[in-house]
Amino acid sequence: MAELTYREAVAAGIAQEMARDERVVFLGEDVAAAGGVFKATVGLLEKFGPKRVRDCPISEQAILGAAMGAAMTGLRPIAEIMFSDFLAVCWDIVANEIAKSRYMTNGQISLPLVIRTANGSGSRFGAQHSQAVENWAMMIPGIKVVAPAFPADVKGLLAAAIRDPDPVLFFEQKSLYSMKGEVPDGEYVDELGKAKVLRRGKDCTIVALASMVHKSLDAAAILEKEHGISCTVVDVRSLVPLDTQTILAEVVRTGRLVTVEENPRLCGWGAEIASIVADECFWDLDGPIMRITTPHVPLPSADLLEDNTIPSVERIVREIRAKID
Amino acid sequence: MATSASRTISSPPATGIGRETRSELYRLQLELRYCEKRAYDLFLQNLIKGTSHLSLGQEAIAAAFGVAMRPDDWTFCTYRGHAHTLARGASMEGVLGELMGRQCGLLGGKGGSMHLTDVAKGVMGSYAIIGAHLPVAAGAAWSAQYRGTEQVAVCFFGDGTTNIGAFHEALNFSAVWKLPVIFVCENNLYMEYTPIADVTAVEHPAADRASAYGLPSIIVDGNDADAVYQIASEALAKARAGGGPSLIEAMTYRHSGHSRADPAKYRPEGELEKWLLRDPVVTYRERLLQNGFNEPTLKDMEAAAMGKVDAATATAKASPLPLIEDIEKNVWANGGAAWRN
Numbered sequence: 001m002a003e004l005t006y007r008e009a010v011a012a013g014i015a016q017e018m019a020r021d022e023r024v025v026f027l028g029e030d031v032a033a034a035g036g037v038f039k040a041t042v043g044l045l046e047k048f049g050p051k052r053v054r055d056c057p058i059s060e061q062a063i064l065g066a067a068m069g070a071a072m073t074g075l076r077p078i079a080e081i082m083f084s085d086f087l088a089v090c091w092d093i094v095a096n097e098i099a100k101s102r103y104m105t106n107g108q109i110s111l112p113l114v115i116r117t118a119n120g121s122g123s124r125f126g127a128q129h130s131q132a133v134e135n136w137a138m139m140i141p142g143i144k145v146v147a148p149a150f151p152a153d154v155k156g157l158l159a160a161a162i163r164d165p166d167p168v169l170f171f172e173q174k175s176l177y178s179m180k181g182e183v184p185d186g187e188y189v190d191e192l193g194k195a196k197v198l199r200r201g202k203d204c205t206i207v208a209l210a211s212m213v214h215k216s217l218d219a220a221a222i223l224e225k226e227h228g229i230s231c232t233v234v235d236v237r238s239l240v241p242l243d244t245q246t247i248l249a250e251v252v253r254t255g256r257l258v259t260v261e262e263n264p265r266l267c268g269w270g271a272e273i274a275s276i277v278a279d280e281c282f283w284d285l286d287g288p289i290m291r292i293t294t295p296h297v298p299l300p301s302a303d304l305l306e307d308n309t310i311p312s313v314e315r316i317v318r319e320i321r322a323k324i325d
Numbered sequence: 326m327a328t329s330a331s332r333t334i335s336s337p338p339a340t341g342i343g344r345e346t347r348s349e350l351y352r353l354q355l356e357l358r359y360c361e362k363r364a365y366d367l368f369l370q371n372l373i374k375g376t377s378h379l380s381l382g383q384e385a386i387a388a389a390f391g392v393a394m395r396p397d398d399w400t401f402c403t404y405r406g407h408a409h410t411l412a413r414g415a416s417m418e419g420v421l422g423e424l425m426g427r428q429c430g431l432l433g434g435k436g437g438s439m440h441l442t443d444v445a446k447g448v449m450g451s452y453a454i455i456g457a458h459l460p461v462a463a464g465a466a467w468s469a470q471y472r473g474t475e476q477v478a479v480c481f482f483g484d485g486t487t488n489i490g491a492f493h494e495a496l497n498f499s500a501v502w503k504l505p506v507i508f509v510c511e512n513n514l515y516m517e518y519t520p521i522a523d524v525t526a527v528e529h530p531a532a533d534r535a536s537a538y539g540l541p542s543i544i545v546d547g548n549d550a551d552a553v554y555q556i557a558s559e560a561l562a563k564a565r566a567g568g569g570p571s572l573i574e575a576m577t578y579r580h581s582g583h584s585r586a587d588p589a590k591y592r593p594e595g596e597l598e599k600w601l602l603r604d605p606v607v608t609y610r611e612r613l614l615q616n617g618f619n620e621p622t623l624k625d626m627e628a629a630a631m632g633k634v635d636a637a638t639a640t641a642k643a644s645p646l647p648l649i650e651d652i653e654k655n656v657w658a659n660g661g662a663a664w665r666n
Binding site for chain 2: 062063064069077093096104106109240241245
């Protein structure tokens with residue numbers, strides 16, 4: 001085990017896959033010579049050269065279109081969209097082209113590609129550089145959606161995404177880039193579509209993603225220590241494919257479901273999980289399903305406003321206590 | 326023709342294109358013409374549903390590239406892509422079957438008229454969002470460049486596409502990376518229902534923008550298969566040799582409306598008639614007669630093309646409807662559609 005930051009784990013995952021497979025290429029804005037605006041791809045240009053690690057113009061449609069064309073003709077491209085908000089600029093390529101091509105061509109076209117993007121709040125960048133948009137992607141048939149919370153998962157899930165035969169949208173949480181964690185040495189590949197149970201309790205099951213996993217873990221510690229409420233915390237890790245079996249089993253154990261989402265309220269991913277739980281284990285529930293989300297507003301920029309918009313540890317504690325105490 | 330005096334449109338070379346090539350060019354144009362007409366007839370019989378965008382009048386461009394391209398080159402089409410798909414050798418019953426929503430369709434009924442694809446023949450998809458496939462073609466070209474295969478991606482689109490962002494992103498990207506890709510603008514004078522000149526700042530929507538990407542301005546008579554074949558061959562050779570992308574504007578005219586729903590009443594009186602005098606199939610036939618082909622040979626070719634269309638129509642009509650079980654197949658590489666365990 002080595003201790004890496006979340007951003008170092010990104011570069012480690014890409015490097016591992018580029019070293020083992022010549023077909024893996026990497027493109028994006030400022031990703032090569034500059035090493036990425038979040039410094040998540042430092043060293044890749046030096047290691048793999050300008051033929052495989054390529055800087056692009058500010059042309060998001062061209063970047064993802066090029067990744068798509070390369071993938072359908074035998075390469076395994078990784079494309080970076082600097083901020084997930086910018087996906088809106090090239091959403092046609094994601095939602096209409098990449099996601100649908102295999103189905104529309106009845107399986108003729110394969111698109112083994114990964115779109116990496118920095119997602120979510122915490123940097124005070126305002127509403128066009130801070131949204132959590134993983135729910136946009138979850139709604140579209142034909143793309144897999146992954147959002148890791150820990151450096152080890154970044155490396156392992158990124159490697160799995162690169163090896164996956166289907167297109168994967170890989171959401172990196174920009175507020176976690178400097179977080180440190182143990183990452184397995186040597187070749188490390190995880191599996192898409194597996195949630196992880198990070199702690200077990202008896203009163204309530206919290207289901208969270210990316211930065212909300214850390215806030216949920218902190219909240220669970222406070223709830224146990226100060227209020228005698230013991231919580232299970234499940235890190236979903238992958239929205240598509242979705243590990244409903246783990247989520248359902250953990251909800252049945254405690255009889256309570258709380259989703260903690262960075263998405264604005266309407267159609268956040270937690271709504272889908274709430275629907276599945278209501279359909280499939282309603283009689284095992286001891287109380288109403290609770291969704292803790294960002295209010296349905298664009299994200300404000302000032303520290304005080306951003307901190308009070310995104311679900312905080314204190315708010316998670318408060319809302320769970322209000323329902324369970 | 327709607328071109329300015331300052332520009333030269335490549336004129337048909339009297340010689341230099343061999344008899345076999347010319348025969349191929351005529352055969353393909355005939356098949357594309359007859360098949361499109363058949364598609365129109367099948368609409369009227371309500372055997373084809375949905376929409377459809379015909380290439381009637383524009384066949385010379387698809388045919389010329391089809392003949393000039395290497396079998397392992399790639400074609401990227403728009404929703405007006407029946408001709409370009411057939412021109413690469415895709416099966417005609419596969420095309421008509423797809424339009425009719427039958428099992429024998431190229432896409433098993435999942436794509437329809439606007440998404441014809443035949444990867445085995447290098448037809449890498451028909452894209453129904455204006456401009457989307459230009460960057461995708463650039464990506465395929467990047468893959469060829471990366472692997473050193475000398476394959477070329479050829480991307481067809483209409484004049485209306487030149488006013489959308491993806492056109493400009495793809496052109497710049499391809500020029501900077503020197504990609505082996507050919508962008509072919511079929512300028513048929515109308516973006517859907519509106520004259521292209523009414524909504525475009527320059528006279529030649531593609532060629533006049535070429536200089537912005539460091540590319541030469543190329544305009545060709547798109548109703549002349551020989552002229553297009555010659556330009557196509559030059560651009561393909563340039564791309565294979567590492568010379569980078571080309572942008573070609575081929576002047577042409579669609580004989581029908583934008584789509585099935587459009588009777589094209591917005592066209593000024595006499596315009597269609599003027600262009601019908603320059604019908605690419607009719608004029609090519611005249612050229613062949615002037616260049617050593619005799620009437621019986623051409624009649625045989627015409628009968629053979631019609632026979633092929635008739636046979637494909639019969640096969641497609643006899644093909645079963647798609648299976649309802651297939652709705653949840655082929656979302657993912659494992660053949661299924663499961664998003665959860």
